[in-house]
Amino acid sequence: MGDGGGRGDGVCGIHTDTVHALAASCKNPQATESIYNIKDHPAEKWICICISSVEQLVTAKPPFSPLLWEFMRNVYPGGISCIVSKGDWLLRLGHSVPCLGPAYDRVGTKDSIMIRVPDHTVTRQLCDITGPLAITSANPSGEPDSTHHNMVISRLGHKLQDVLCDGDSNEVVTSTVVNCL
Template identity: 55%
Template structure:
C-alpha cells in the first residue's frame, strides 16, 4: 500500500513526487520506486508544451481518446508488435499525406494499410487465390507484411479517396499486427495507414521515448507502451507472383526469411491437397523453383 506524503488531497502543483510504503510485500520497494520515476517522466512529457499529448496503452479510456484523434483527422504514434509506428485514418486522405511530411518520407515510397484481423480483409472480398489466402493465414497476425495486388475491393474496406494515396498504382502492403492496441484502434476507427515511427532514414523507435524525442512535436498524440517487442520492423514480402510459387523480399525484418519461406512451402502443400490438381502440383513444386530473392 502506498500513500502520498503531504496534504490528504494535494493539488498537482503541491505534489512533491514522494510516496511512503506502509508495508513491503510481494512487490519490492525498488520496483515501486521505479514505477514512481516512470510516472514522473510520463507526467512531465504530458505537460510539456513542445510535445503532443501522451496516453498510456493499458487504459481503454486513453485508447478511446486516441481513436477520436484519428477520427478527427489527427496523426498519432502507436506501439505495434514490432517497433513504434505513426498512423492516420484512411477516412482522411490529407492526414495520410501528412504522414509523409511528419517523417520526411519520399512520396515515391508507399505506406502500408493496417487492418485488425484477416477476417476484416476477407469481408472486403479481394480476388485472392487459395494459395495466397493459405499463405496469409500463416503470416497474420504478426511481423510479416504482405504486398498484394491492388483492386476495387479496397473500397469495401472504406478507403474511398485514400485509394490513390496508399500503396502503389498496382499493389498495396497489408499489415496485420499481433497488437491489442492496434486491433482496438482499427476496430473503432476503421483501417489506418501506417509507417514506422522515425524520421525517414533514421533508427527505428524501440521505445516511446524515442518517438517522443524525434517526432513528438509533429504528432497529435502518442500511445506509450515502454520498450517495443522487437528491435526492427516487420519483414515485407511481395506476393505478386505467389501463384507461380515465388515470393520476393522488399525487406527482411524481425521475421527471418527462413520462417517466411517455410510458410510458403506449407501453404503450397495445403493448397495442393485442397485442390487435388496435378497441374498446380507440377507448377508450384517443380525442381529448382525459386522461393525468395
Template identity: 75%
Template structure:
C-alpha cells in the same frame, strides 16, 4: 582551531540532512571543545570518556544504518528526520510533452487516440514490432501529412494495417486459394504481404485514402499481433502505417523516442513503453505468388528462411 571555526557551518548543514548526522556533527563540535580544554588542562576526564563513547556509538550506528539502507534500497534502520526541511520554491522544471501522450493501459486513452485519428490527426502508436505513425485511411490529408512529418520521399508507399483476416475476407478481394492459405499462416504477426491493389480496398474501409496508400498497382497489408493495435483499428478502421522515425534514421523502440524525435509534429502518441521488437516487419511480395512464388523484399523481425518455410508448407499442402 581551524576545525572549530569550520564545524558550525557543517552543523547547520547537517540539520537539513538527518538526525544521526546532526547528532554526530554536534558531538564532534563538543569533542573539539574538549580537546581545547585538554590542552589547557581544564578538561574533566569523565567528560572526555563520555563524549568519546557517545561519538563512537553514533559513528557505529550511522555507518551500520547507511550500509544496510544502501544495500537493501530502503530505510531498514532509521536515520531520523532532518531538523529543518528545504521547501522547494522552484516549480517542476520538467517540460510537458509536446503532444497528447496517454498511457496505452487505459481504455479512455485508446478512445482518445482513435478520436484524434478519425478527425484527421497523425499519431504515434505501438505495434507488435516497432513504433509507428498512424493515420486514418479515410483521411488522405493525414496520410499526406505523414510524408511531411517524416520527410519521407513520395515514391515510398505507405502500407495499411487491418485488425483481422475476416475483415479482409468481407471485402471479397480476388485472391487465389494459395494466397489465402499463405496469409492465414502469417497473420497476425510481423510479416507484411504486398498484394495487387483493387476497388475491393474501398469495401475494406480504405475510403478517400485509396490513392495515398500503396502504389498504383499494389499495396502492403499487415495484421499486427498486438491487442492494443488491433483494438485501435477496430475503432478507426484500416490505418495507414509507417515507422515512427525521420526518414533514413533508426526505428523507434520506445514511446520516448517517438516523442523526442517527432512529438512536436504529432497530435498524439499512445505510450506503451518498450517495443516488442527492435526491427520492423518482414516484407513479402505476393503479387506473383501463383506464377513465381514469393519474394522477400525486406527481412525484418521474422527471418526470411522461416517465411520461405511457411510458403513451402502451404504450397505443398502440408498445412
C-alpha cells in the same frame, strides 16, 4: 486518430508488434498525406495499411488465390507485411461503411498495397474502432526505427496529434515484407 484539427492533422504514434509506427485513419486522407510530411517520407516510398484481422479482408472480397489466403491465415496476426495487388476491393475494406476510399491514392503504389495484421492487441483494437490505418515506421526518413514511445516523442512528438505510450517494442526491426504479387 483524431479529427485532423490538431497538430499532425490526425497522425499519432502507436506501438505495434514490431517497431513503433505513425498511424492515420484511412477515413482522413489529409492525415494520411501528413505522414509523408511529418517524417519527410519520399513520395515513392510506401505507406502500409494496418487492419485488425484477415476477416476484414474476407469481407472486402479481394481476388486472392487460395494459396495466398492460406498463407495469410497462417502468418496473421504477426510481423509480416504482404504486398498484394490494389483493386476496387480496397474501397470495400473497413466496417459496414467503406473507409479506404479517400486515402486510396496515398497508400501503396499505383498498382499494389502492403497489408499488415499486427500481433498486438491494442493496435488491432484500434483498427477495430477506426477501420484501416495507414501506417509507417515512426522515425524521420532515413534514421533508425523507434523502439520506445520516448523515441517517438523526442523525434516527432511536436509534429503529432498524440502518442500512445506503451513502452518498449517487442522487436527492434520492422516487419518482414513478403511480395505476394
